[in-house]
Amino acid sequence: MNAETSKDPMVHVIDHPLVQHKLTLMRQKDASTNSFRTLLNELAMLMAYEVTRDMPTHQVEIETPLETMMAPMIDGKKLVLVSILRAGTGILDGMLTVVPGARVGHIGLYRDPKTLQAVEYYFKMPKDTQERDVIVVDPMLATGNSAVAAIERVKALKPKSIKFVCLLTCPEGIATLRQAHPDVTIYTAAVDRQLNDHGYILPGLGDAGDRIFGTQ
Numbered sequence: 236m237n238a239e240t241s242k243d244p245m246v247h248v249i250d251h252p253l254v255q256h257k258l259t260l261m262r263q264k265d266a267s268t269n270s271f272r273t274l275l276n277e278l279a280m281l282m283a284y285e286v287t288r289d290m291p292t293h294q295v296e297i298e299t300p301l302e303t304m305m306a307p308m309i310d311g312k313k314l315v316l317v318s319i320l321r322a323g324t325g326i327l328d329g330m331l332t333v334v335p336g337a338r339v340g341h342i343g344l345y346r347d348p349k350t351l352q353a354v355e356y357y358f359k360m361p362k363d364t365q366e367r368d369v370i371v372v373d374p375m376l377a378t379g380n381s382a383v384a385a386i387e388r389v390k391a392l393k394p395k396s397i398k399f400v401c402l403l404t405c406p407e408g409i410a411t412l413r414q415a416h417p418d419v420t421i422y423t424a425a426v427d428r429q430l431n432d433h434g435y436i437l438p439g440l441g442d443a444g445d446r447i448f449g450t451q
């Protein structure tokens with residue numbers, strides 16, 4: 236993490252030892268597709284815990300074996316998880332495990348290999364987004380172009396709030412996203428050193444989509 240990032244209150248680095256340990260296992264080039272996917276799932280569950288910390292709760296009356304009490308519950312349906320295809324699926328699955336009532340949106344974007352710009356090919360969101368909080372997920376915030384484009388599309392639907400969750404990012408990706416969407420909080424497990432000329436994060440973990448789906 237550089238000095239700028241460490242001071243930015245809109246960038247939350249989730250430095251819990253369990254998160255850091257699992258990320259280290261994922262970075263290793265010999266990790267199998269199966270273990271990469273399993274670890275990403277576990278990490279997404281742990282990150283969901285942090286990202287939903289300020290989620291509203293309401294009191295409901297319940298009966299314990301001994302007496303009646305008022306107890307807090309969340310309304311998962313008020314949350315929309317938006318997965319940037321295809322790699323976002325890896326984080327989406329883990330988060331849905333802990334917030335199973337959440338609604339799900341999908342944005343299909345691919346990165347033009349020459350310009351590194353995001354090109355949209357799919358967009359589907361739940362109804363009534365303006366009544367919901369949105370969490371956009373993508374494992375790698377690299378150039379930031381996909382995240383900026385995805386958030387722009389989501390913002391047009393006027394949700395109550397938008398957060399962005401990734402596994403890994405770099406100073407370049409953070410700067411691009413912060414400049415375009417200064418109101419969006421970023422959650423990440425690590426801020427790596429830099430982006431290379433092909434838009435990959437260094438030291439990073441390689442192509443997240445290929446590693447999740449075993450396509451390389």
Ligand code: URA
Pocket residue numbers: 322375377434435436437439440441442443444
């Ligand atoms: N996307 C990836 O999958 N990996 C990177 O390092 C950058 C973008």
